[in-house]
Amino acid sequence: MTHTFYKYQGTGNDFVMIDNRQNTFDKTDIALINRLCDRRFGIGADGLILLENHPEADFAMVYYNADGNESTMCGNGGRCLSQFAKDLNIIDKKGSFEAIDGMHHVIFDGDLVQLQMQDVANIEDHKSYVFLNTGSPHHVQFEDQIETFDIKTLGSAIRNGAPYYKEGTNVNFVKKLSSNQFEVRTYERGVEDETLSCGTGVTAVAIAMNYLGETPDSTVHLKVQGGQLKVSFTKTEDGYKDVWLIGPAKQVFKGEIEW
Numbered sequence: 115m116t117h118t119f120y121k122y123q124g125t126g127n128d129f130v131m132i133d134n135r136q137n138t139f140d141k142t143d144i145a146l147i148n149r150l151c152d153r154r155f156g157i158g159a160d161g162l163i164l165l166e167n168h169p170e171a172d173f174a175m176v177y178y179n180a181d182g183n184e185s186t187m188c189g190n191g192g193r194c195l196s197q198f199a200k201d202l203n204i205i206d207k208k209g210s211f212e213a214i215d216g217m218h219h220v221i222f223d224g225d226l227v228q229l230q231m232q233d234v235a236n237i238e239d240h241k242s243y244v245f246l247n248t249g250s251p252h253h254v255q256f257e258d259q260i261e262t263f264d265i266k267t268l269g270s271a272i273r274n275g276a277p278y279y280k281e282g283t284n285v286n287f288v289k290k291l292s293s294n295q296f297e298v299r300t301y302e303r304g305v306e307d308e309t310l311s312c313g314t315g316v317t318a319v320a321i322a323m324n325y326l327g328e329t330p331d332s333t334v335h336l337k338v339q340g341g342q343l344k345v346s347f348t349k350t351e352d353g354y355k356d357v358w359l360i361g362p363a364k365q366v367f368k369g370e371i372e373w
């Protein structure tokens with residue numbers, strides 16, 4: 115049977131989008147999701163996202179990594195899904211949706227999609243790296259040779275090693291460019307490779323850099339392989355609140371595929 119799909123990207127982090135408001139998609143078919151995300155045998159994407167109905171919010175988000183497994187929050191995916199909901203006329207200038215980590219608010223500002231992320235209360239400082247959860251787990255460490263660094267090999271070793279093992283983590287390598295700008299390259303679990311951008315990843319980096327005293331600012335600019343993102347937050351005694359991930363999100367194409 116032929117099915118309609120949409121492809122979106124946010125700073126090069128790309129997603130297959132499916133309008134599942136009629137609940138027709140078989141969520142147990144991991145092999146199908148993996149094939150749709152395959153860059154040679156399918157559409158090709160870092161993940162697949164279902165847009166679904168929600169009783170209180172404007173819509174709901176169900177996120178799968180390219181390996182076919184449902185996973186934790188995807189920040190760029192949330193921005194792309196919001197743009198998809200806008201393109202489907204479900205929302206207009208702003209909206210709300212529920213994802214696996216809770217409720218999110220979104221505001222459109224010209225070409226930019228501003229997504230409210232979860233508050234972050236716990237930050238683990240392990241000296242050579244920082245670990246925090248911004249909806250998904252993130253290991254953050256400095257790497258001065260970021261341009262030539264073998265992200266896939268070293269990211270994979272960290273992702274699979276202690277203390278993460280099977281559950282894994284996403285791994286972000288960071289280079290400081292100025293007092294409020296950082297370059298980030300991310301190895302993503304579930305894609306098992308570097309992606310061009312990771313939204314929860316740059317959110318983790320921005321908060322970690324402020325926490326470590328590397329930036330005094332509450333708006334941080336992040337250069338990623340696929341473009342530029344911005345993260346803003348309010349630092350409080352109880353952690354980081356009012357966290358926003360800001361950047362572009364665009365439809366690449368719409369198509370039909372058999373499954």
Ligand SMILES: N[C@@H](CCC[C@H](N)C(=O)O)C(=O)O
Pocket residue numbers: 127179185186187188189190191250251283284302303304305309311312313314315
């Ligand atoms: N690309 C995402 C993160 C997606 C989830 C991640 N791969 C995981 O399984 O933890 C983003 O933009 O946040």
